[in-house]
Structures are given as C-alpha cells and as structure tokens.
Amino acid sequence: MMSETTEDRFIALSVEAAAKTKSSSPKHLTVIIRKEDSGCHVFCRRFFMCILLLAVVFLTSIIYGIYYFANTLPDVCHSKECLRSAATLKQNMNLQVDPCEDFYGYVCGNWADDHPRPENRIANSWYQERQLKIFRNIRSQLERNASRTDPKPVAQARTMYQACLNYDAREKEGAKVIAKYLQEFGLPTLPTLLNHTRFGPRRYKFDWIATVARIQRKLGLNVLIGFDIVMDQEDRNRNRLTLEYHYSPDLLNFPAYEWSKLHSKGYRSSVEPVEEEEEPEDEDDNDADDGPDAAELADGFLKIAEAINPGFNGSKYEASFMTLGETYMDFFNQLPGRKADNADDSDDQEEEQLSYYTVQELQNITDAYIAPDKPYPIWQHYLDELFAPFPGAKPTAQDKLQMSDENIDFLKKLVRVVSRQPIQVVELYIWGLVTTYIVSHEYNELETEEDCAKNVQTLMGLAVSYAIADKNFLEGTKPRVEAMLNDIRDEFNQMVLETNWMDAYTKYATLEKSKSMESLIGFPEWILDVRKLEEHYQGLQIKKNRHLENWVSAIEFLMKDRLQTWRVKNEKYWDMDPTEVNAFNVQNRNAINIPVAIIQYPFYFLGLEALNYGALGEILGHELTHGFDDSGRNYDKYGYEKRWWSNHTLQEYDKRADCLVKQYSKYYLAEAKGFINGTRTLGENIADNGGIREAFRAYRAYVKRNGPEPMLPGFDDFSHEQLFFISFGNQNCEVVSPAGAAAILQDEHSPSKFRVKGVLSNMAEFSEVFQCAPGRPMNPEKKCRVW
Template sequence: MTHPANTVIKNPTWWRRRTHLERSLLVLFVVSTVIAAALFVSLAVLNFGNHSQFPTHEELRNPEQGLVAGGGSGNAVSGRSVEDEICFDAGCIHTASMILQNLDNTTEPCDDFYQFACGQFRKKFIPDDKTGLSMFSVISDELQEQLRMIVNSPIEKTDIQPILNAKNMYKLCMNESHIEEVGAEPVKQLLKKMGGWPVIEGDSWDMGSFSWLNTVYNYRKEGFSVDYLIDFAVSTDSKNNSARVIELDQAAIAVARDYMIKGLDHPRVKAYFEYMIDIAELFGANRKVATEELRKSLDFEIALANISLPTEERRDPEKLYNRMTIEEMQIKFPTIPWFEYFRQILPPKIEFTIAEPVVVGVPTFISALENLLQQTEKRVVANYMFWRAAASTVSYLPEAFRKKQLKYITAVTGSTEREARWKECSSQAARTVSLATGSLYVQKFFKENAKKKALELVENIREEMYAIIETVDWMDEDTRKAALEKAYAMTAHIAYPDELLDNQKLIDFYAGLEVNSDGTYIDAIYNTTKWGQEYNYGRLREPVNKTDWRSHGRPQIVNAFYSPTENSIQFPAGILQGAFFSEDRPNYMNYGAIGFVIGHEITHGFDDQGRTFDKEGNLRDWWHESTKEKYIEKAKCIIEQYGNYTDSQVKMNLNGINTQGENIADNGGIKEAYRAYVKWVSKNGPEKRLPGLQNYTPQQMFWMSAATTWCSTYRDETLKNRITTGVHSPAEFRVRGPLSNMEDFSKDFNCPSGSPMNPVKKCTVW
C-alpha cells in the first residue's frame, strides 16, 4: 500500500497494529482461561489442518527433557497445567501468528522444510512496484515509514545542519512540479560543458578535442562516477590494513558480465540497448542516428565485459592483489599517464610521488583496455562515456525520462510500477546524511535493551565457533591455534556506535555539505556526490581505525556484515527486530533467526575468502598446506551440493562456485546457533511453547524460526538474475541446504535416512 505525499503517518495503537489472527488469539485468552483447552484445539486445527497428515508428531517430542509427558492432544505437558507450558504474552501471540500465517501443513517437514515453513508466504501477491517479498523487505518497509517520519517532519530550531540537509533533500525530491519545470536542460548543459554527448551534438561534436582521460577528469569535478572505464577506489590495504591504498579494478559496466558477453542475443542486453536509445532521444538525439551510433557504443561495452575477469575467477583475494608503484604502472601500462590520472582524481591535499603504491585488481584488464581504446573510434568511446553519465541522472529528471527507465526496469525485474514517490525520496534523503538520519532513527525507534540482548547472543554463538574449531578433525594444530586466535580476535559492532548520538561529531563529519531548499533537486544530487567523492578519496592518508564509528554508524539497514580486513562482524539496529529478533518471545525464536544470522557472519571469517585473512585482518596464508587441501575438499562438497540444486520456479541450476562463501557461512552459522541454544537450555531450562504450535518442541521451533527468516517470493526475472549474478543462493536453498546437512535437524524432526531433508551424503566444512 502507498500513501499520498500529504498523508500524516501516525503511530497506530498497539491493538490496531495486531493482525486479525493475533486479535482473535487475545480475545479468546481474555474471555477465560477455563476455555484455554478449546483455544488450543481451534488453533491446532488452524495449524495442522488435516492432522492425520502428521502421524509422527507425537514421536517428535523430547520427553527426556521434560517438555512433553504423555501423548494425546498434547494438553498434558510434564504433569503441569496448560497455562504453565504455553506462552500467552503479547510477543508470543504475535510470533505464533507470524509462523502460522506462513506455514504449509500439507507438506511434510522431512520432504521440503522450506515449503513447510514458508508455503503460505510464497503465495503472497507481489505488489506491482516490487521485485519480490521477503522477511527482509517486510522490515525494510516498516523502517522506510520510520525514516519518512524523520525526514518529512517540520524543521525545528534544534535541527543540526545534517538533519536540515536530509529534510531539504526530501522536499526537493518530492517537489515534482519543480522538477518538471526545471526539466533536463541543466543536465544537457553540463554534458555539453564536459565535452558533449556526440549522439546529441551531431556533426558539431569536436572529435579532435576529445580525450577519454579529460572526460574522466571532468566527471570527477562535476560529481559523476570515474569508474566507467577503470574502477577507482581508496580502500584499506588488504596486506597492511593499518594503511589505505589506491585500488584499481576492471570497469563497472551497466549490465552484469554474464549477460553482456552474450550481446543482443540476450533479452536483458536487448532491453538495455532499447533504454539507451530511449534516453538519448529524450535528450534530443535523432532516434535513427542514436540506434546506429549507440549500437557501436554497446559493442564497446560488450568488449569491456569480454576483457573482464569472470566472477568465478574473482573469489581468490590473493589473485586480485597486484601491488605496484605508479612508476611500475607506467612501464607496464605505458599509454595511460598514471601520475596525471591520480593527480586529477585525488583531492589536491593528497601529496604523492611516482613511488606511490597502487593495488591493481586485474592487470590483464588494464592491458586489454589500452588496446581496446587504441582500436576504438573516439566518437564511440565518447558516446559510451556520456551515455553512462546521462543514465546516472535519469532518476532525478522529469517523468518522461523516468517512464523510459521504468520500461527498462520492467524488462529486467518484472516489476511494472515505481515505488511511491515518498519512498524513493525518503531513501534518497536518508542516504544523503546516513549517519545523521541513523542517529535520529535509533533515538526514536530502537529499543535499547535489544542491544544488550543481541550482544549476549553474539557471545554465546561465538563460543560455539570456538568449540567447532577446537574439535574438527581435519586441522593441524598450528592452523587450529591460528584459527582460534582469529575467532577470539573478532570484534562485534551491535546496533550502533555510541558516538552516533553526539551531534557535534555529526556536524563535524558533514562539514562542507549543505543542501539548500531553494535549489534544484539535480544540483543537490551533484553536490552530495561531489562531497562523497571528496571524503572517500581524501582518506588516503588517514590512518585506519578498525572501530571507527563512521564505518559502523548506519543503523537503519536490515542486513548484517563481516569485514575481512577488520575481522569484525556488524549487526545494525535495523535487523534487530521483526522476524529476526524480539525480546518478548522465547529464545528458540531468537537463536533460530538472528542467531542464524550471527553465526553466518562469524563463519564468514572462515569461508573460502575470509579464511585467507589472519586475525589482524591482513591477507596472509596462515594455513598449513595439508589442512588447506582438506578445507578445499570440504568446500568442494558444498560447491557440488548447491551446484546440483535446480530452482523449480525458473528451471535454473545454482552456481555452486559463486555462492560457496555464503553457503559455507549458512551451514556453519546454523550449527553454531543451534548448539548455542541447546547450551542455553541446559543452563536455563526448557522454554514455554507458542499457542497454536504447542505440538512442536522448542528445538523444532528453532528450525522453524530459522526457516521463517528466509520466507520469500520473487518475480521470475528477479530470481533469474539472482541465480545468474548473485553470491547468495535463493532463499529456499538457504534453508534446504544447511538443514539437510544437519544431523540435529533430522533427529529433531525424526526424518528417515535418505529422505530429502536427511540425505545420506552430507557436506560439512565447520
């Protein structure tokens, strides 16, 4: 559902925020505890449907832990009353409602646990403005509403400049009539100032004055990307992470390499080409001329894709670390004036010599690019570069441009509408000053106690990673010791850094950035982009602080991260809610959900890429050769397992190589979370069950919670793209894969050996 721009979003009452099912549960409970048994029966019917389909559920209980004694309806548990064993707190009812709404009782857990846990969710209607729905998107939508409250609130005297910037950016973005009035002329004039887009300028374009290098330099001055031919970044030095270094990589092309190399034979490339022509025509080009000229530019971009390294060959960090000085670069790649190139891109305050180190990701790409540029007409290169610059402005232009963009988006994602304008504008405003909006977000919406609880979960789950490292039988002792040291050294960033609440720090950080409410939207975008480039490139001489609050100060994100160069894990406030976490529900739900995520991020430190960094976060080979070989063999099992999965919706096989890091993290993460929960129960005793789900043990609910976090449904085109280019397996395989490798899962659900969720061959790295 979308809201008109002038709608005031109010906080609904607690009761109005409950779903119909939750209200029904509450009413039934309040009526009388005397009819609690009837409530259980009705909920059980809702939950199980035809209960005869689950004849073994009674056998699945774990009487030795005192959770269930006796059979029948399950109302007599451990000889205690029903109310003693069932949790009727608001959080429990809300959680039960969520699980029940997603559950597919017609599927046996041991046949397809993802369908069992998420079958009803998969039937959800995908709104026309979305590429799919997931538990992540559900929380993101709520968070977006909260961000809107921040950036759309009236300006107050107490607002610091960064917050004024966000509010002004939101207003500029929402002022569609002014955007239409300004039109595309400012962009056209800026393109002309930077040398001109040949397809628009026609015969008046001056080929003699064109230089791709000067175009890059002009883009840098005006706030456009400098990455269209060579990707440029200032990053932490992977082999000396106390310092920063210039990094160059292959070009950031507009369409994924896997598609681009297939040319116009692929529908995505065909749609992209049509989009190029559409936008050029709106900027003033003749359509026939644009078709002819931009076809050559498309061929140039296809050539860039062909000289790029495939994703499968970019998984080894060592392979992408090729350190050389500017002087050495000049010898190796002689046609590009490297000292001048860096001088023009880096801020004037940065001093350097020809001895400055540079890390080149793919040297073969630079060499091939030199040849490609020499063999390609200047007009073709210019049309490509100016097309990319023009395309980057479309989202900020009048509706005629945005309609053509939507046409392209529809072709490649399947979504047929844009998201509501307020959503787009609140996101843009929040990105403009993400630290400042993040500060207000945690002050207004984050439950502070969640931070302490999440830290407890992190520590408990990390202990299980220690135990796994200590007990795996394929590691030599020296490598084991180093792995343990790395695990112990891993730092955790939970929710947000305390410095984020210091207004003066925010003011100092955003010094020099000002978004004026009486300006134009496109100018505001240019200014913020230039400010961002100046900040990022200007950090080259800044010492690396692995706990820098600025690097961990974006709490309004529904995600989690592992940094190999920091050897740190990060769980922003945005993910500590919803299906992932709540303080007022049983721990089996939290360990299964956010615990799975926590274990996943911890294990990233020991996946196929993370394992190549030591405890300090430096890229270094600290593995004994024999242990490394055993690790690679175990990872190969994961690669083959996932590579043999076929997504039934789009009839595509997964890429086991590209997804191996995430799959290793999923498999290790769920194991760590489960063991941590079992240990928690051994110390604290069994927990109450959920209403309507009382026939499931807490251990079974752990697995259901883990699966629920991945409930999703996507459009075909979006799913195809994720499988083709993504590093994550589709959601169902993030459940089926790890759980089918877990003996504990099969034991808890009594899955027969050889059943789909309990295959004889299992893959385990950690």
C-alpha cells in the same frame, strides 16, 4: 420395670444430699444439672473440631494440588512478542506438509497468502518487507516539519527529500542545471559527432582523462577508469589508491526493456508512464538480458538530447543519431573487461595477486604495451585532476598504487583501445554514459515517496539513522545481541576444538582469528552526539527545490571526504548502512557488521530465546562462519590475505567443501528450469551450515544456564528445539516470479527453500528433534559438514 441406671442413682443421691444442706442446695443442684449439659457441649465441640479439621485437610489438599499442577504444567508466554510470533508462525505454516518430507513447505507453505509479491517486484521476502518498513519509517521522519531542536543534518535531509518530490521544480531546473554540469565536466550538450564536419580529427581537442576524473570527483561514477580507495593488504592501518576495471553499469549492460523504460522516463512529456510489470518474458528467453541494439541506443540518445537542449528538434537528426548508436556499440565492443568475457561460472579462480607500483611505473607498463616509442601520458594526469581541489591529499611520486594483475591487464588493454579511437568517439561514449545517468535521475517522475526516502538514506545515511534511531538501543538491545554473539562464538570455538581434520597449529590460528573478530552492532554511537553529527556534515550544501543540485552536492561531499582522508589511519570502520536489513562479514578487516535495521521482528524480539536464536542467532553464526568459508579462510586474524593454514588442513577442508558443492549442485529449481551452481554458492552454503549449528548449540547452552523457557501459545505440542528450527525456516520464507527465480540461479546465495533443505538435511540434531526416520528427504544417509 426398667433397671435403675448408674446415672439415675447419681442424681437421686445428689438430690438427697442437697436437701440436707440448705445453704448449698440450690447451687449444688444447679451444678449437677450443668454437669449433664457440659457433656453435650463437649461432644458438640469435638464434633465441630473434627469437621473443621476435615475442612482444613480438604482445603490444604486443594491448595497443594493447585500448587503442584501449577508447577508441573508448562508455563505459557503471554507477552505481546510471544502472541505475535505465535500468530505469525501459525499463519505461515502448512501443517498438512510432512516436516520430514519438505520442511520449507511445512514452515512457509502459507506464507505467500499473506505476503503476496508486489506487481513491480520479482520477489518478496521478510528481508524486503522489513526493508520497505524501514524506508516507510524514514519517509515518516523526513515528512515531519522541521523543528528547532533538530540537528542541522536532519533538517538538510528533510529539505533534500522535499526537493526530490517536487517534480515540477525538477523539470523546470533540469535542462539548465544538466548543461551546467556537462560544461564543468568538459562535455558538450550534444555529441560532437552530430556535426563532425565542423571539427576535423586533428582540430578537435577533448581532454577525456580530465573529464572522467572530474566525473569521478563530482558524481562518484567510474567511466572507463575505475578508481577506489582500499585497505593496504600489507598494513591494515593505512589505505592505498587503486585503479581498476570500471564497475559502473554500462548502457549495454542494461536489459533492453530497462533501456526502454529508462528513456521513456528520461523525457516525461513524450510518453505515458510505463507500468513496472514490463518484465522480460519467460525465463527461457535467453535474449531477455541482451542490451539495446543500435536503433534503441539512437532513440535513447535522441530523447536525451531533446531533454537537455530545449528547442532542439531531434527528428531532423534521426539518421545521425542512428550513426551515433552504431558508433557507440562498436566502441563498446572493443573495450576490455566486458562482463560476458569475464564470466566464470565455475568460480574456480586462483587467488588475486596484488602488487605495488608508483604512478610512473604504471605509466611505463602501459606505454610499453601500446607503443614504447609513443608515450601516452594518462595516470599522473588523471590523479592530478582527481585531487585538484585537495592538493594536500594528492599522491606523491613515492606513493604506490595497490594493483591486481587482472587490473593491470585491463588498464593496458583500455589504453590501447582508447589511443586508437578518434577523440570524438571517446567523447560520445562518455557523453552517453553521463547524460543517461543524470537525465534518468532528474526526470524520473515515477519515483515514489519510498524512492525519494531511499535516495536521501543513501546519500545522508548517518543523519537519517539519527532521526530513526532508538535512543535506548545502546543500553538495552545491543548488550543482549552481543551476549548472543558471544555464545555463538564460544560454540564455534568449541566446534573447532572438536574437529578431527585440523592440525593443532591451524586450530590455534583459527581460534585466534575467531577471538580477534570485531563486531560492529547497530550503528556508530557517535551519531547520537549532535555536535559530532554536525561536524561530520560540515560543508554540505542543500537547497530548497533544487533536487539535482542537492543530489550532486551530496555525492561530491562524500567523494571529497574520501579523497581528503585517504591517508588517515584506519580506526573502527563501519562498512555498512545502519538502515540496511542485512548483515556482513568484512573479511579484509576481520569484522562482522550487524546493522540495527536487521535487529527487528521477525529476526529478533520474538518473545522466546528459542525463536531469537533460530532467527537472528543463525544470522550471527552465518556471518561469523564467513570468516572461515572458502574465501574467508584466506584472510588471517588481522585481515591480511595470506596462506595461514597447513597443507594437510587445506586438503581436508577442500574435501568437505566438495561434498557441499556436489550436494547443492543436485538441487533443481523448477521455476527457473535449472540446477543450482554449487561452486558459486559454496561460500554462502558453508556459512549457512556452520551458522545454524553454532546457533543451535548456543541455544542449548542458554537453556542449560537459564533453565527451560515458557511455551509459545498454541504450540503446546512443539518442543523449544522444534521452535528453534521453525524460526530459522520462517526467516527464509519468500515468493518469487519466474524472472526472479532465473535471477536467483545467478546469485551467490542458494534459493531459500534449498537453503533450508540443504542446512537441515545435514543436521542430525534436526532429524532427532522432528523424529525423521533415516532415508527421509530431510534425513538422508549422506550428510555434508565443514564446521
């Protein structure tokens, strides 16, 4: 028998009680029964609550975990700029190369696969590709139909471009227009020496001085006498005139193969177009850069004569043209200041000494040199003719020319040579230069749309800049680039303070120059003002289907502006073309010029500041450092060339610079079979080494202010500082032909792969970031550093 439970007894008592109480028995019984049900309900509810609590805890844990991992895993940048940068870098890099062995090969090892060198170019690089992109953009703008809303200069630029492409009209107008210009210059269409028996030496009159002045005024071409307008080195608020060595290319400075192409294109109906790949043979051929011989000159002159004299049969005068070629070469070889005579690979020259002379004082100097008793008036006559249309701007007797000792010496020797030559020979020399210059431009049917766009951009650069300018640049991009430059300047200043080889006075003067350095970024803001742009080009005449006339008109317009305004006080001066993919330091103005064309991918807009500072940031630092390289250090904060460093600091500077000279002189460029000239490239190497340090420090300061950046897609294993150096290396990627390699050895810039190697092997920070052990090629024990 089962024992009676407490619950059974409780129920029995309740039933009994209910029987005794009629009125309440049903209700009471019901309540007692519900009491039993209530216990089950409480249990279920409590069970449910426990399950719910566990679920909440579980979900909270999941949410917390998601939050935790979302905030501890690196963020990834998925902007289009980041995706493009990631794809580009991945394509260019060769991860099979050890970055501590050859960082250039590591970053640029596959670059040539997607960026082959065009057959008509000796090299290809990011800079050249971006410049071509700019020209294509210019071409696209110039090919648009004219709009009523276009400023007049933009419409004129489009007219000039269309005339350049009209080869039939160019050939039709050519001979007549060229003859007109030769007459204006005072030159015949055929050299007088072709029929010299008609004119004896005493009977023939030719004013060569007036002729070269007119050519300068109308074509901007230096012939025999070089002319320029320069900033006064004693007062930067004014300009000075100078007469100097003529820097225009001479016919005998053309490589022989260029001469052949030039004159083949000069007379288009006589030959088939010449392929551009006709480069000189292997770089071992030392004669590849020699100019044409007498026979080639004779052939070129004959074809020019036929091109500008319809009906002229040059075959009847072949012997006479051979004599012309020989005479030209003989005269050229007597001229002073030939490039070959002045070449100095050591570049170890004293600072140029500048002096001031009135025109009469210069005349006395040259007269005394050639024959004191036989004056040879030249300089006043030259300037009178040059400024003839602008009497208000004509130099006075009190105006002094700013001259270097080197140019004084050149002018003395020039006058002596010219004064001893038959005047017909001088005429031949001028005729040969000018006709070649004009004919090669007018009859060049191999010019492409890009060539024509480039011509327009050269002559009407500000109008073209207006057409392609991003109107949001001034408010968006420019302030960010200025902020980057300020960061870099701050780091340079800090590096100066940290130096232990500069005395206090020189440090202070250096900091003052850095703070005073002007920055011109993008383009002049006023070109976006249509009224000001049209005022700037007021007076320029451009005609439909008149290519040569437009070309000369535009040059004459530019020269007119220079000659008329040479006395105007120097204000903010944009010594650059906004559409050029480059950057400059104008040392005699203490200014950095950063054209808008270089503020583009792959130098900027890269998605991450690590990449931006590694590319454009290094460029900005490079240009700033040029103000303190082996040349820039000679200019003070006002741009005056003077000695402003102490002797002790100069000695210490030279010691450190000599380390760079020796370092880079050991680099051997196998493609050109030669070593780099460490002296010639010193200024650029100083700027490279200083610029990368400043940019790297500036990026670290940026991260300290703003916190870490997102990761680059596909580069999870790379730190941002590694990406900084990869971006720097990427902007230097290029591919060159053997001829290009030989040319690079003569350049003031080191070859790209050695720019990368030289700079990074001098940076301990690079070796730390990529964990390069001491003694590896990219982490040598001996490092060079100026800044």
